[in-house]
Amino acid sequence: xxxxxxxxxxxxxxxxxxxxxxxxxxxxxxxxxxxxxxxxxxxxxxxxxxxxxxxxxxxxxxxxxxxxxxxxxxxxxxxxxxxxxxxxxxxxxxxxxxxxxxxxxxxxxxxxxxxxxxxxxxxxxxxxxxxxxxxxxxxxxxxxxxxxxxxxxxxxxxxxxxxxxxxxxxxxxxxxxxxxxxxxxxxxxxxxxxxxxxxxxxxxxxxxxxxxxxxxxxxxxxxxxxxxxxxxxxxxxxxxxxxxxxxxxxxxxxxxxxxxxxxxxxxxxxxxxxxxxxxxxxxxxxxxxxxxxxxxxxxxxxxxxxxxxxxxxxxxxxxxxxxxxxxxxxxxxxxxxxxxxxxxxxxxxxxxxxx
Amino acid sequence: xxxxxxxxxxxxxxxxxxxxxxxxxxxxxxxxxxxxxxxxxxxxxxxxxxxxxxxxxxxxxxxxxxxxxxxxxxxxxxxxxxxxxxxxxxxxxxxxxxxxxxxxxxxxxxxxxxxxxxxxxxxxxxxxxxxxxxxxxxxxxxxxxxxxxxxxxxxxxxxxxxxxxxxxxxxxxxxxxxxxxxxxxxxxxxxxxxxxxxxxxxxxxxxxxxxxxxxxxxxxxxxxxxxxxxxxxxxxxxxxxxxxxxxxxxxxxxxxxxxxxxxxxxxxxxxxxxxxxxxxxxxxxxxxxxxxxxxxxxxxxxxxxxxxxxxxxxxxxxxxxxxxxxxxxxxxxxxxxxxxxxxxxxxxxxxxxxx
DNA sequence: TTGTAGGCGTTATCAG
DNA sequence: CTGATAACGCCTACAA
Numbered sequence: 001x002x003x004x005x006x007x008x009x010x011x012x013x014x015x016x017x018x019x020x021x022x023x024x025x026x027x028x029x030x031x032x033x034x035x036x037x038x039x040x041x042x043x044x045x046x047x048x049x050x051x052x053x054x055x056x057x058x059x060x061x062x063x064x065x066x067x068x069x070x071x072x073x074x075x076x077x078x079x080x081x082x083x084x085x086x087x088x089x090x091x092x093x094x095x096x097x098x099x100x101x102x103x104x105x106x107x108x109x110x111x112x113x114x115x116x117x118x119x120x121x122x123x124x125x126x127x128x129x130x131x132x133x134x135x136x137x138x139x140x141x142x143x144x145x146x147x148x149x150x151x152x153x154x155x156x157x158x159x160x161x162x163x164x165x166x167x168x169x170x171x172x173x174x175x176x177x178x179x180x181x182x183x184x185x186x187x188x189x190x191x192x193x194x195x196x197x198x199x200x201x202x203x204x205x206x207x208x209x210x211x212x213x214x215x216x217x218x219x220x221x222x223x224x225x226x227x228x229x230x231x232x233x234x235x236x237x238x239x240x241x242x243x244x245x246x247x248x249x250x251x252x253x254x255x256x257x258x259x260x261x262x263x264x265x266x267x268x269x270x271x272x273x274x275x276x277x278x279x280x281x282x283x284x285x286x287x288x289x290x291x292x293x294x295x296x297x298x299x300x301x302x303x304x305x306x307x308x309x310x311x312x313x314x315x316x317x318x319x320x321x322x323x324x325x326x327x328x329x330x331x332x333x334x335x336x337x338x339x340x341x342x343x344x345x346x347x348x349x350x351x352x353x354x355x
Numbered sequence: 356x357x358x359x360x361x362x363x364x365x366x367x368x369x370x371x372x373x374x375x376x377x378x379x380x381x382x383x384x385x386x387x388x389x390x391x392x393x394x395x396x397x398x399x400x401x402x403x404x405x406x407x408x409x410x411x412x413x414x415x416x417x418x419x420x421x422x423x424x425x426x427x428x429x430x431x432x433x434x435x436x437x438x439x440x441x442x443x444x445x446x447x448x449x450x451x452x453x454x455x456x457x458x459x460x461x462x463x464x465x466x467x468x469x470x471x472x473x474x475x476x477x478x479x480x481x482x483x484x485x486x487x488x489x490x491x492x493x494x495x496x497x498x499x500x501x502x503x504x505x506x507x508x509x510x511x512x513x514x515x516x517x518x519x520x521x522x523x524x525x526x527x528x529x530x531x532x533x534x535x536x537x538x539x540x541x542x543x544x545x546x547x548x549x550x551x552x553x554x555x556x557x558x559x560x561x562x563x564x565x566x567x568x569x570x571x572x573x574x575x576x577x578x579x580x581x582x583x584x585x586x587x588x589x590x591x592x593x594x595x596x597x598x599x600x601x602x603x604x605x606x607x608x609x610x611x612x613x614x615x616x617x618x619x620x621x622x623x624x625x626x627x628x629x630x631x632x633x634x635x636x637x638x639x640x641x642x643x644x645x646x647x648x649x650x651x652x653x654x655x656x657x658x659x660x661x662x663x664x665x666x667x668x669x670x671x672x673x674x675x676x677x678x679x680x681x682x683x684x685x686x687x688x689x690x691x692x693x694x695x696x697x698x699x700x701x702x703x704x705x706x707x708x709x710x
Numbered sequence: 711t712t713g714t715a716g717g718c719g720t721t722a723t724c725a726g
Numbered sequence: 727c728t729g730a731t732a733a734c735g736c737c738t739a740c741a742a
Contacts, residue, residue, distance in 0.1 A: 053736070055736095059408070083441075087437075
């Protein structure tokens with residue numbers, strides 16, 4: 001068993017009694033090789049345990065066969081969301097025999113450019129896209145290939161996969177209204193995020209506006225900052241100011257868990273006292289008590305498809321569709337129910353009995 | 356603004372009026388360059404927006420400056436655990452200016468070897484390590500650098516970071532016994548995993564044995580397969596066969612959520628009826644109701660440190676410590692309490708009132 | 711169908 | 727301190 005570490009294509013060629021280029025052809029399975037030769041060389045390759053030097057291949061071929069997912073978030077505690085993107089994208093890249101890399105640093109525009117210039121990657125996947133995103137403008141100008149998870153205000157010529165937040169919110173309200181709810185609060189992204197043009201924030205808000213209008217509801221909107229450790233304060237205040245509330249729609253996927261906990265702590269029963277509809281990953285929806293009625297946010301699929309799109313783009317294979325807006329799919333679980341009876345005494349009695 | 360895509364070191368050299376080697380020296384900040392020259396060339400580099408071609412560098416230098424994390428799991432729905440490993444490892448690699456890649460394919464031994472042979476990576480991080488792990492043997496024989504998240508039976512010469520499952524379990528039992536519990540069940544990894552020699556399974560079981568002996572407890576052990584969608588059956592049976600149960604220790608981090616839900620569904624109150632101690636990530640412990648008393652499983656830190664260890668190894672910097680067993684840290688939250696009174700009638704009354 | 715030779719963009723050795 | 731020049735291992739016309 002030779003120390004195969006530094007076997008080169010030349011040695012393979014010699015051992016097989018052919019030229020280097022023939023081996024190269026076989027490595028890249030070109031058609032113009034005699035079947036007999038191919039088999040013989042393949043055998044030698046196996047026997048020697050040869051793997052072509054990736055860097056040399058990439059240098060010579062002028063392609064890195066690598067893509068990267070840019071994760072703009074710096075927090076240590078990640079969520080199922082990012083997880084789904086990561087794994088989906090990684091799996092798709094692996095299927096296509098592309099090297100997949102995860103860039104987690106706060107990436108400056110220079111750094112982003114140099115990723116391309118230094119040929120570390122052939123393309124990237126962008127997350128957390130804003131309506132007007134400077135990264136997008138930059139990449140577009142340089143004509144560097146990329147795919148977005150999310151999308152911008154102007155997407156001509158761009159490739160993306162995104163979730164239809166607007167209709168997700170509308171569907172959530174539809175569901176609650178069908179159940180008879182009339183006093184429904186919306187836990188929105190912070191105005192800061194909305195004003196910054198963060199895609200999901202903007203579109204969720206748009207959906208909210210439409211839902212209000214469609215059903216003639218009163219606006220009860222609470223803003224929640226992402227990543228706030230304790231949002232129970234906001235919940236307390238909300239219930240205080242709006243005792244008539246029987247429904248709640250949340251859009252921030254991970255924060256919903258905090259909301260649920262706060263409701264529990266306030267002695268509210270879900271869905272008997274209050275119905276909750278969320279946007280959540282399968283996993284998150286299942287993990288809380290009670291399991292959440294929610295529109296499924298398919299992170300794995302999004303990551304997977306983004307990655308496939310990018311690879312196809314790089315291979316210059318024709319993209320069937322290059323702009324995908326995934327329709328929301330509301331899954332009814334146990335956090336929503338009919339409007340409680342106007343006299344909510346039962347709960348009070350129970351609470352008393354419990355002491 | 357030149358299309359900087361294909362600027363080479365030669366062009367920089369020419370523009371700066373120096374030789375290629377001088378530019379190369381500056382790029383790799385070698386000491387033997389006149390300060391004036393360095394500044395001048397730096398300026399040119401900036402002006403031109405030049406980034407050295409990564410593949411060429413790696414080919415010439417004979418180092419890929421890349422590492423990979425091998426994720427053996429194929430499931431689409433990942434957990435916070437893997438997430439922590441990924442992000443921790445990715446961040447550490449980025450800090451060290453190493454390219455970080457996530458390999459998610461079912462990686463055969465051949466494929467693993469070829470990762471090294473093809474110089475795609477300089478080293479890898481292994482997850483899900485078994486007491487006798489063929490991958491480890493292979494890499495060790497070939498003398499390829501790697502670091503484990505987990506560890507083997509024989510670790511001489513190996514580098515790893517792992518969590519002390521054995522003592523984590525002991526601490527969990529200690530805590531419950533201190534609270535007065537005497538009838539405590541242990542939800543263990545499947546015997547299949549134990550017999551296969553999966554590290555955490557083996558060591559948790561060892562801890563369990565010791566805990567039983569230490570406190571003179573009766574053995575009540577339930578095995579749970581990882582990834583089982585519904586473990587409520589096992590919980591039902593457990594409570595059925597052991598009505599005297601007041602405590603529960605779970606070791607499978609993600610499965611605990613299912614256990615908790617099953618307990619809820621059976622009308623059990625935590626911790627009034629039954630106390631639960633888990634091993635869980637911060638996030639998971641917080642997410643369920645009630646928040647779990649648990650030993651913290653620090654995935655981010657483990658990923659981060661594994662990555663740092665590997666990079667140091669590759670840089671041939673002396674490793675201070677290369678075998679780390681993180682001590683368990685029990686965090687008391689709200690899922691454990693004193694043993695309930697022998698007459699558990701209150702709950703029954705309440706339940707009746709509720710109908 | 712196969713072989714020859716030049717080049718991909720760096721680094722590294724060795725003079726100067 | 728700086729500059730030629732030979733690797734690094736492979737790909738790809740072009741020629742045979």
